[in-house]
Amino acid sequence: MNYDLRSIQLLAGLSVETLDTLSTCLQYKTYKKNGAILWEKDPCRWVYFILSGKVDIYLLAPNGREQLLERLGAGEGFNLVPAFKHGANNQANARAASDVELLRINKDDFSDSLECLPEFGKAAADYLAQRLARMVNLVENLSLLSVRQRLAAFLIKQADHHAGRWTQDEMARRLGSVRDVIGRALRKMEDESLIRFERQRILLLDRERLQKIADGEQ
Amino acid sequence: MTDWELPEIDQEKCTACGVCVDACPQHALELRESRLVIANPQDCTYCATCEDVCPHGAVTCSYEIGWACD
Numbered sequence: 288m289n290y291d292l293r294s295i296q297l298l299a300g301l302s303v304e305t306l307d308t309l310s311t312c313l314q315y316k317t318y319k320k321n322g323a324i325l326w327e328k329d330p331c332r333w334v335y336f337i338l339s340g341k342v343d344i345y346l347l348a349p350n351g352r353e354q355l356l357e358r359l360g361a362g363e364g365f366n367l368v369p370a371f372k373h374g375a376n377n378q379a380n381a382r383a384a385s386d387v388e389l390l391r392i393n394k395d396d397f398s399d400s401l402e403c404l405p406e407f408g409k410a411a412a413d414y415l416a417q418r419l420a421r422m423v424n425l426v427e428n429l430s431l432l433s434v435r436q437r438l439a440a441f442l443i444k445q446a447d448h449h450a451g452r453w454t455q456d457e458m459a460r461r462l463g464s465v466r467d468v469i470g471r472a473l474r475k476m477e478d479e480s481l482i483r484f485e486r487q488r489i490l491l492l493d494r495e496r497l498q499k500i501a502d503g504e505q
Numbered sequence: 506m507t508d509w510e511l512p513e514i515d516q517e518k519c520t521a522c523g524v525c526v527d528a529c530p531q532h533a534l535e536l537r538e539s540r541l542v543i544a545n546p547q548d549c550t551y552c553a554t555c556e557d558v559c560p561h562g563a564v565t566c567s568y569e570i571g572w573a574c575d
Contacts, residue, residue, distance in 0.1 A: 321515075442570055445570040446570050446571050446572050449569075449571065450570075451569075452567035452568060452569050453567060453568055453570065454556070454565045454566060454567045454568070455553075455556075455566075455568075456562070456565070457567075470557075483573065484568075486509075486510070486550070486551045487510035487551055487566070487567065487568055487569060488568060488569050488570075488571060489568045489569070489570045489571075490571060490572065490573040491570070491571070491572050491573060492573050494572070
């Protein structure tokens with residue numbers, strides 16, 4: 288199986304020697320769309336890196352409602368945090384949002400590599416710092432912003448990054464809401480000429496007004 | 506961006522209840538041998554009514570999000 292380890296963000300800046308050492312510990316895995324990759328609270332066994340496709344990281348409330356924490360794409364890693372701590376469990380669930388190709392490393396090999404390969408340890412710390420910043424932003428949005436503000440911010444970000452396709456249900460899970468509420472919010476934005484539905488596309492029409500909504504100014 | 510997407514049907518979730526077939530304003534859906542199919546894809550307007558009414562989450566309509574000027 289041919290793949291480029293440097294396509295993985297955490298590995299991109301590492302030396303050839305470090306990559307050669309790590310490559311002996313990495314396993315290639317594939318999952319079909321909607322396949323379960325790991326479950327929250329199960330003992331942590333693997334750390335994963337995405338070669339292709341998208342993976343949803345989510346939490347489940349006792350009533351069954353999902354909160355989508357992140358939709359990760361090629362180059363990103365997940366389930367790193369519990370691998371830092373001996374005996375820790377997975378912190379969230381992971382599901383293939385599309386057909387995915389992954390590399391995985393046993394958490395003990397990951398932990399040993401952090402100690403034995405200093406540049407890998409530094410790269411892991413840098414990567415986790417970036418992800419933590421994203422989590423803080425998510426918490427801020429969910430706790431301080433209205434659904435309409437969150438939706439406006441989400442639409443702008445997705446449009447700017449051409450970040451893939453979303454159903455209204457997936458948007459709702461990402462934004463901490465439910466499908467009906469998101470559907471009504473989108474229709475209201477359409478009525479306000481902020482967006483337009485064009486078959487399988489949602490086209491954003493007015494960046495300035497959407498940004499003001501996202502910023503709480505409208 | 507792709508030009509002509511159709512709703513996605515998860516046959517494992519679909520129970521062939523027919524609610525979406527009755528609800529589709531364009532009559533694009535049919536049940537054939539207890540299996541939901543988009544029999545008239547050319548008539549589908551991607552209105553997402555099928556997704557709205559499906560009690561099992563078996564039909565989904567996904568969207569690309571972009572700027573109108575792109």
